Amino acid sequence: xxxxxxxxxxxxxxxxxxxxxxxxxxxxxxxxxxxxxxxxxxxxxxxxxxxxxxxxxxxxxxxxxxxxxxxxxxxxxxxxxxxxxxxxxxxxxxxxxxxxxxxxxxxxxxxxxxxxxxxxxxxxxxxxxxxxxxxxxxxxxxxxxxxxxxxxxxxxxxxxxxxxxxxxxxxxxxxxxxxxxxxxxxxxxxxxxxxxxxxxxxxxxxxxxxxxxxxxxxxx
Numbered sequence: 001x002x003x004x005x006x007x008x009x010x011x012x013x014x015x016x017x018x019x020x021x022x023x024x025x026x027x028x029x030x031x032x033x034x035x036x037x038x039x040x041x042x043x044x045x046x047x048x049x050x051x052x053x054x055x056x057x058x059x060x061x062x063x064x065x066x067x068x069x070x071x072x073x074x075x076x077x078x079x080x081x082x083x084x085x086x087x088x089x090x091x092x093x094x095x096x097x098x099x100x101x102x103x104x105x106x107x108x109x110x111x112x113x114x115x116x117x118x119x120x121x122x123x124x125x126x127x128x129x130x131x132x133x134x135x136x137x138x139x140x141x142x143x144x145x146x147x148x149x150x151x152x153x154x155x156x157x158x159x160x161x162x163x164x165x166x167x168x169x170x171x172x173x174x175x176x177x178x179x180x181x182x183x184x185x186x187x188x189x190x191x192x193x194x195x196x197x198x199x200x201x202x203x204x205x206x207x208x209x210x211x212x213x214x215x216x217x218x219x220x
């Protein structure tokens with residue numbers, strides 16, 4: 001199996017991810033504009049259905065809104081959803097607040113399960129969160145640069161220097177991605193929250209050759 005990106009394209013895209021993280025940490029969030037072909041490739045290889053992708057965005061928006069009402073300035077909650085599995089990270093003032101956030105998020109439509117990794121601690125600094133963004137981009141860049149891994153198959157989230165990997169992947173991909181993440185600089189721990197698929201299912205998810213490429217192969 002070949003990587004989703006040719007080597008000549010993988011390294012510039014890796015550099016783009018790193019640059020975006022640095023810029024966003026200094027200037028705040030902004031839309032990342034890349035070529036239409038690159039965006040199309042990433043969207044086309046997402047292993048979630050379009051319905052699941054829409055649900056995940058809705059869960060994240062609603063979850064963070066509900067969490068903010070609970071924590072106010074006394075906590076920080078990041079809600080990350082992949083294929084309707086929800087990850088809660090950040091800081092809260094006590095165990096009661098941690099449990100309350102989970103209860104509220106659990107009431108959101110289409111939430112399948114919740115991994116609650118909120119910690120009882122002071123809210124992290126802006127500098128620490130900027131470093132988390134940088135770590136995530138380094139992990140994504142390393143995945144892009146690794147043969148047989150598809151960056152669009154993974155959701156990478158970093159909180160307090162802990163890297164969380166989510167996605168619909170094979171056992172082989174999971175092991176390789178975890179190893180790649182562990183070797184990224186500044187990573188304190190790697191937590192995997194994968195939904196496993198078989199190699200046969202992966203084959204079915206791969207893009208089919210276009211009619212033009214098929215004709216070209218037949219002509220050789």
